[in-house]
Amino acid sequence: MKNRAAVVIIGGGINGVSIAYNLAKAGVKDVIVLEKKFLAYGATGRCGAGVRQQWGTKQNCILSRESVKIFENIKDELKVDIDIEFKQKGYLLLAFTEKEWNQFHKNVQLQNSLGINSKLLSPQEAKEIVPFLNTEKLLGAAYYEKDGHANPFLTTLAYAKAAEKLGVKIYKGVEVFDIHVKEGKIKGVYTNHGYIATEKIVNAAGGWSQEIGKMVGVDLPVYSERHEILATEPVNEILGPMVMSFSYNIYCQQTPHGSFVMGYGPKETSKSMRSTWQFLETMAKKVTYLLPPTKNLRVVRQWAGYYNISPDRQPIVSSCNEVEGFYMAIGFSGHGFMLAPAVGVIMKDIILGNKLTWDVVLDIGRFERNEIIKEPSVV
Amino acid sequence: MNVAIFEEKEFLGGQLIKQTHKFFGSKDESAGIRGIYIAKNLINEIEKTENIDLYLNSMVMGYYEDGVITALVNNKMEKFIPKKVIIATGAFEKSIPFENDDLPGVFGAGAVQTLMNVYGILPGKDVLMIGSGNIGLIVSYQLAQARANVKGIVEISDHIGGYLVHASKVRRLGIPIYTQHTIVKALGKNKVEGAIIENIQTHEKKEISCDVICLATGLMPLSDILNQINCEMKYIPELGGFVPIRDENLKTTVENVFVAGDVAGIEEATAAMLEGELTGLYAAYEITGKFDKRINTIKERLKDLRKTSSKVVNGLKKLNLYEDFIVEPHESLGDLHKTGIPEEEKIENLLSSKKERFAILECFQKIPCNPCVSSCPTNAIKMDGLNEIPKLDYDKCIGCGNCVAVCPGLAIFVIDKKKESVILPYEFYPLPEKGEFVEILDREGNLLERNQVLSIRKMKDKTNLIEVKVSKENLKHSRHIRVVR
Numbered sequence: 001m002k003n004r005a006a007v008v009i010i011g012g013g014i015n016g017v018s019i020a021y022n023l024a025k026a027g028v029k030d031v032i033v034l035e036k037k038f039l040a041y042g043a044t045g046r047c048g049a050g051v052r053q054q055w056g057t058k059q060n061c062i063l064s065r066e067s068v069k070i071f072e073n074i075k076d077e078l079k080v081d082i083d084i085e086f087k088q089k090g091y092l093l094l095a096f097t098e099k100e101w102n103q104f105h106k107n108v109q110l111q112n113s114l115g116i117n118s119k120l121l122s123p124q125e126a127k128e129i130v131p132f133l134n135t136e137k138l139l140g141a142a143y144y145e146k147d148g149h150a151n152p153f154l155t156t157l158a159y160a161k162a163a164e165k166l167g168v169k170i171y172k173g174v175e176v177f178d179i180h181v182k183e184g185k186i187k188g189v190y191t192n193h194g195y196i197a198t199e200k201i202v203n204a205a206g207g208w209s210q211e212i213g214k215m216v217g218v219d220l221p222v223y224s225e226r227h228e229i230l231a232t233e234p235v236n237e238i239l240g241p242m243v244m245s246f247s248y249n250i251y252c253q254q255t256p257h258g259s260f261v262m263g264y265g266p267k268e269t270s271k272s273m274r275s276t277w278q279f280l281e282t283m284a285k286k287v288t289y290l291l292p293p294t295k296n297l298r299v300v301r302q303w304a305g306y307y308n309i310s311p312d313r314q315p316i317v318s319s320c321n322e323v324e325g326f327y328m329a330i331g332f333s334g335h336g337f338m339l340a341p342a343v344g345v346i347m348k349d350i351i352l353g354n355k356l357t358w359d360v361v362l363d364i365g366r367f368e369r370n371e372i373i374k375e376p377s378v379v
Numbered sequence: 380m381n382v383a384i385f386e387e388k389e390f391l392g393g394q395l396i397k398q399t400h401k402f403f404g405s406k407d408e409s410a411g412i413r414g415i416y417i418a419k420n421l422i423n424e425i426e427k428t429e430n431i432d433l434y435l436n437s438m439v440m441g442y443y444e445d446g447v448i449t450a451l452v453n454n455k456m457e458k459f460i461p462k463k464v465i466i467a468t469g470a471f472e473k474s475i476p477f478e479n480d481d482l483p484g485v486f487g488a489g490a491v492q493t494l495m496n497v498y499g500i501l502p503g504k505d506v507l508m509i510g511s512g513n514i515g516l517i518v519s520y521q522l523a524q525a526r527a528n529v530k531g532i533v534e535i536s537d538h539i540g541g542y543l544v545h546a547s548k549v550r551r552l553g554i555p556i557y558t559q560h561t562i563v564k565a566l567g568k569n570k571v572e573g574a575i576i577e578n579i580q581t582h583e584k585k586e587i588s589c590d591v592i593c594l595a596t597g598l599m600p601l602s603d604i605l606n607q608i609n610c611e612m613k614y615i616p617e618l619g620g621f622v623p624i625r626d627e628n629l630k631t632t633v634e635n636v637f638v639a640g641d642v643a644g645i646e647e648a649t650a651a652m653l654e655g656e657l658t659g660l661y662a663a664y665e666i667t668g669k670f671d672k673r674i675n676t677i678k679e680r681l682k683d684l685r686k687t688s689s690k691v692v693n694g695l696k697k698l699n700l701y702e703d704f705i706v707e708p709h710e711s712l713g714d715l716h717k718t719g720i721p722e723e724e725k726i727e728n729l730l731s732s733k734k735e736r737f738a739i740l741e742c743f744q745k746i747p748c749n750p751c752v753s754s755c756p757t758n759a760i761k762m763d764g765l766n767e768i769p770k771l772d773y774d775k776c777i778g779c780g781n782c783v784a785v786c787p788g789l790a791i792f793v794i795d796k797k798k799e800s801v802i803l804p805y806e807f808y809p810l811p812e813k814g815e816f817v818e819i820l821d822r823e824g825n826l827l828e829r830n831q832v833l834s835i836r837k838m839k840d841k842t843n844l845i846e847v848k849v850s851k852e853n854l855k856h857s858r859h860i861r862v863v864r
């Protein structure tokens with residue numbers, strides 16, 4: 001293992017490898033990624049991997065819009081021959097309450113102004129897209145056909161391979177247990193495989209990013225919470241879009257492989273990464289009500305992962321005032337997979353001191369400046 | 380105390396219900412009884428016991444942090460909160476890769492046994508067996524009993540993996556064992572029509588025509604539930620792969636969770652039954668606080684059983700168990716280990732008696748097994764320990780044939796020099812008639828002569844005794860008969 005680097009990235013999730021790739025692509029030499037277990041061990045390998053552009057804040061809209069452009073042309077971008085199984089059959093967002101329906105109107109307006117051509121549907125129109133949808137009490141839906149999902153393992157692998165081709169070193173099974181800071185400046189990291197000298201560290205440790213912050217003495221405004229999810233046996237394609245409802249609290253999609261992947265937001269916060277039977281019971285009730293044919297499916301797996309949540313449910317992609325050379329890409333809540341292609345670009349801009357490629361405010365200072373615009377549309 | 384058993388299948392018995400052969404072991408642990416009957420006896424006991432709830436067709440799905448076990452019972456998720464959990468999920472088969480290994484006709488040995496012995500379906504006519512461990516040998520024998528044609532047993536090592544009495548059993552049927560060979564390719568377009576095997580030393584290839592390739596290449600603990608509940612596991616090749624770390628009472632690193640049988644490490648049925656008994660008693664002790672002395676005797680019996688299995692004991696040592704335990708060194712069995720055929724000299728020794736009629740114990744390998752001892756009406760058979768080789772007191776032996784019928788290895792014969800006859804164990808159909816001329820075969824299944832059946836003793840446990848006339852020079856070689864009609 002190398003013992004010095006220009007940049008050390010902590011975390012081999014989708015964001016860690018995307019940042020590594022973008023730095024290397026911009027010509028930065030000696031980039032290292034440290035991953036304590038294996039690539040995509042964290043939220044990335046455990047997520048629903050949905051990709052949507054129908055957001056309620058300008059920034060999330062821009063980041064996801066730009067990420068989708070990259071997902072669509074991933075082979076040209078990364079120049080590796082890996083199919084990330086990007087399926088664009090849309091997101092169907094369901095409104096069951098007046099408040100929600102009003103929000104959808106606003107969202108669609110915002111999205112359309114940013115080149116995201118989403119639209120509002122009546123319950124009947126929604127049923128045309130998902131014929132077996134239970135439309136009882138449904139007020140309407142929002143839909144954008146360019147939304148979809150990708151395979152998170154293959155996407156991570158594609159970024160990792162591309163980064164490695166450009167000289168990035170990715171070390172798996174290497175855990176950072178402390179960070180060397182001297183006079184407010186980053187000096188290096190201590191790992192279970194020895195010390196690495198560096199002046200720049202990127203905290204891309206997802207659900208563990210709070211702990212990394214503590215290593216440099218900074219209390220990061222994020223917390224991690226267990227989210228559960230399950231997959232069924234594969235069947236022929238019957239569901240095109242990701243179906244999602246905020247008030248009913250559910251998301252459900254069918255992957256190209258044929259299995260259904262679904263989840264909902266938990267009622268209580270837990271630090272455990274284990275699964276619960278309560279999730280199975282509640283999930284089964286929810287999904288079979290909304291999408292009745294799913295009652296015939298068998299569950300083959302359930303698992304859990306961390307959402308790393310920031311105060312405004314928007315990512316923190318930032319440098320750090322207190323510690324020079326400490327950067328972070330954290331607090332992605334339930335949408336850090338889909339934003340990762342753009343986040344890599346932004347983080348590269350920040351580290352190189354460039355003007356940001358897109359007009360977004362993701363720095364950690366926004367909380368002190370009170371410039372918080374909370375994302376209204378999350379599970 | 381209430382006990383609930385969850386079984387995914389619609390019947391109890393696991394692997395046992397496919398084992399139509401007699402088990403080794405000590406008389407106290409059902410030695411000499413066929414696996415299927417052991418299963419029957421155990422199932423009867425369970426059904427008779429009122430405080431056991433049986434959940435058949437019930438798959439356990441998970442054991443959660445809050446102590447809840449979920450199981451799919453009648454297609455519904457049911458929840459249970461047990462005080463103790465014993466996981467006895469057994470093992471699944473390993474496979475080896477070779478060209479065309481996905482052709483229809485390539486089976487695991489377990490599948491062949493299930494088809495044949497549970498559902499009465501023969502998987503094919505001509506079978507090539509891969510692997511000469513006990514499973515490969517036993518399934519070959521069972522296939523032959525079901526009248527499939529076993530074309531050979533392929534073994535990559537330079538010696539036979541399973542017990543040599545099992546090897547001798549298949550050799551006398553005329554089944555060759557190709558040591559130092561492996562399969563490189565399955566032939567056929569839409570299904571298996573043959574196989575190419577290769578000598579790993581000379582690289583000489585051989586084509587064998589067959590419609591079934593049966594893989595008996597080892598087992599791996601079925602540890603999904605252990606992984607789901609975060610049991611600490613360790614990779615121990617001697618025990619078949621990842622096995623749970625546990626103490627001598629089979630308690631895992633997760634509170635209240637025990638393991639027993641193959642899921643704890645690949646061994647054999649007797650050990651599995653003892654482990655089952657041990658964990659049951661120990662779990663009960665933890666609940667009631669009343670120590671049952673049988674716990675200690677079972678541990679001793681397990682140790683006794685493992686005296687000759689260096690592989691298992693070495694595996695257990697890696698788990699910091701059996702640390703001071705000394706395994707008896709492997710005896711060198713010469714050619715017998717390579718061929719399944721004892722050397723001439725060993726046979727001559729057994730035949731040296733001046734007596735007219737006596738038993739021949741072709742039992743040369745240390746196996747934990749003793750039913751012959753108690754079967755003898757004159758106490759002529761002695762063993763110094765469960766694993767020792769039986770010794771015959773020729774003066775006491777009257778050549779009754781009791782031991783021939785009980786030997787699980789079918790390794791005992793009676794010869795009568797005056798009458799010029801041999802008594803053989805016979806487990807095939809059809810049975811010959813008295814007076815019928817049959818083919819007399821040697822230890823490799825070669826035809827020695829045709830001669831007459833003198834008597835047939837139909838035994839309750841279906842190892843029938845056939846006494847055949849043989850000419851003097853063939854007395855010491857005649858080991859099997861073939862009925863030709």
Ligand SMILES: Cc1cc2nc3c(=O)[nH]c(=O)nc-3n(C[C@H](O)[C@H](O)[C@H](O)COP(=O)(O)OP(=O)(O)OC[C@H]3O[C@@H](n4cnc5c(N)ncnc54)[C@H](O)[C@@H]3O)c2cc1C
Pocket residue numbers: 010011012013014015016034035036037038039040041042043044045046047048049050051174175176177204205206207208227228229263304305306307308329330332333334335336337338339
């Ligand atoms: C159930 C669920 C469903 C989700 N659904 C979606 C969805 O549909 N769409 C979407 O876009 N997002 C979704 N998300 C969110 C998404 O998964 C995450 O936001 C995203 O994967 C975060 O990626 P990351 O690279 O920042 O972090 P992670 O993928 O968590 O990677 C962090 C890595 O850091 C490593 N690490 C931690 N500490 C150390 C250390 N000290 N030393 C070395 N390595 C360390 C970890 O092992 C881990 O691999 C979902 C999340 C969950 C849990």
